[in-house]
Amino acid sequence: MSGIVTQRAKSAQRRDTQVGESAFVRVLLIAIALGFLGIFLVAPIATIFSAAFSKGVEPYWTALTQDDTVSAIWLTLLTAGISVPLNVVFGVAAAWLISKYDFWGKSVLVTVVDLPFSVSPVISGLIFVLLFGARGWFGPFLSEHDVKIIFAVPGIVMATTFVTFPLVARELIAVMQAQGSDEEEAALTLGASGLQILLRITLPKVRWGLLYGVILCNARAMGEFGAVSVVSGHIRGLTNTLPLQVEILYNEYNFVGAFAVSSLLCALALVTLCVKKVAEWSVSSRQAKRDASARALAVPASTAVNLEGMLP
């Protein structure tokens, strides 16, 4: 018995000294981490902004207000504005179906939801060309009715929606499966209809997961290059989104323009991170507020009990 105790004490001591000795190791690890971050994150971002502003603010502003670039900005916003809400609806429906019901082929559906992630974005774009292009399945029908999908805005929206589909659904499936469906069943026995359960129980329950999925989905929708590049046709001022515009400007040796547009996308990424952080922070601060109010409530109750106990 005493042998075990001394052994334990020894091992505890050894752990302490190890921690004490590791100052050098710690510094080394931190240096590696910082160096890595510097080379792969900070330096590129710094390069983008320094290249964008290399000739001053005015050329930067001129590059951004160029007609083609402005239309690329609008197209990007439009694309994200359509595909993100579509994916929210799809994602909620798919997650609800997958997490609340057991049915034949469920595992196949779960796999298919992830498909856009496992397929190369170029292929994702090509699928739509093969379907809706001039020689595609629906090509003759579409040209007959004068509907343009490929090399036009609808194709860009479709490709973007396809590529970003898993982001909302995946996030929600994980959250919903973790939370189970006890609360939904309880609401059902209390008389709530399916829609009431969705709006009052399920969505409030998963709202932070949903918000996170939407933020990621939006970032990807605005930044998607491969799939959009295949279906867009690169028509200046018409079918170029921001990432495509960057490529065009760069290939034309317009470095200030290319980096100016890049800086916009970069800023978008930073804003996305900030929104995510704020969302997380508001959750925790709200929780803290709840705790505080609960404590405030609990005090009078417990004093009352104490007083009662003290009465003769």
Place this chain on the structure above:
Amino acid sequence: MTVRVEHIVKHFGRSSEAAAVADVSFEAQPKAITTLLGPSGSGKSTLLRLIAGLETPDSGRVFIEGQEVTALSPQHRNVGFVFQSYALFRHMTVAENIAFGMKIRRLPKEQVNKRVAELLALVQLPEYGSRFPAQLSGGQRQRVALARALAIEPKVLLLDEPFGALDTQVRLELREWLISLHEQTGITTILVTHDQEEALELSQHVVLLNKGKVAQAGSPHDLYDHPADEFVASFLGGANVIKSHVSDGEAKVGTQSVRAPVGAQEGTPVQAFVRPHNMRVRRPNGDNPVDLGKIERLTRVGGYVKVYVSLPSGESVVVLMSKGDLEALHVEPGDAVAVDVVDAKVFVQSYSI
């Protein structure tokens, strides 16, 4: 205000597997607490969910207040269901949780607020309305779940292992409290539990389930005093099992002979179930030494002593005696004693065990 189920069958998974509920029929007593009792896997929770409509039976019918509800969605059955996990809405306060069912029914706001206050008082949590479920203890959550279920003025209250997740002290308190709550509300209640003590103490009517079938239904006393078979006898109240065989229409149990089951043939192996308090040890008094047992151990439990006796047949039994009775005997571990049986239930031995 009754609940009746008729010939309910429910399979999960492949139909070749044993049914979770296999042809169960029973009727809950109006305004009383009925317990669905059984070991885990006996189908009791499934049966409760079938009554609430959370599961659909493969066949059979469910009636609430004489109306068939088998095809009715849980949304329209108006039953109060309390889940084992409580299933409180985590993003709502306690008051919002309780008000939920009434808001769904579009009751006027003042009426809802008044009723929430009443229910909070009823479950003894008047100051907790603005808290969130995460800030409550297990016992408090349990009571909120009950208040929420009662808020919709259900025709029947269904409780799934209501005290399963609580520690012993809280469980005993809540048990008392539930009895008084039931006296106040008088609502027909069906409660699922695996705890036989809980069933015997809480309910006026017990339905004992085993492997998806009703083993025996009746008052707690009926089941305890007149078990229908060896499963009921061993599941309820704990019993010593003594193996014996029929000779001259009787079976020898301890130092005594007990009447054998009707129709049991000579030499048939039988099992006697004897409650620990239905046995006595005494000093040998002209008994055949072959029949005597030996005291292995004495364990004091409050005013009682558990006497562990090994019988000549090799079986070990527990005898529960009052401290005074035992002290009068002046026996110690190792002493040879005679074991008298006051009451025993003898069953023809089944080989399924």
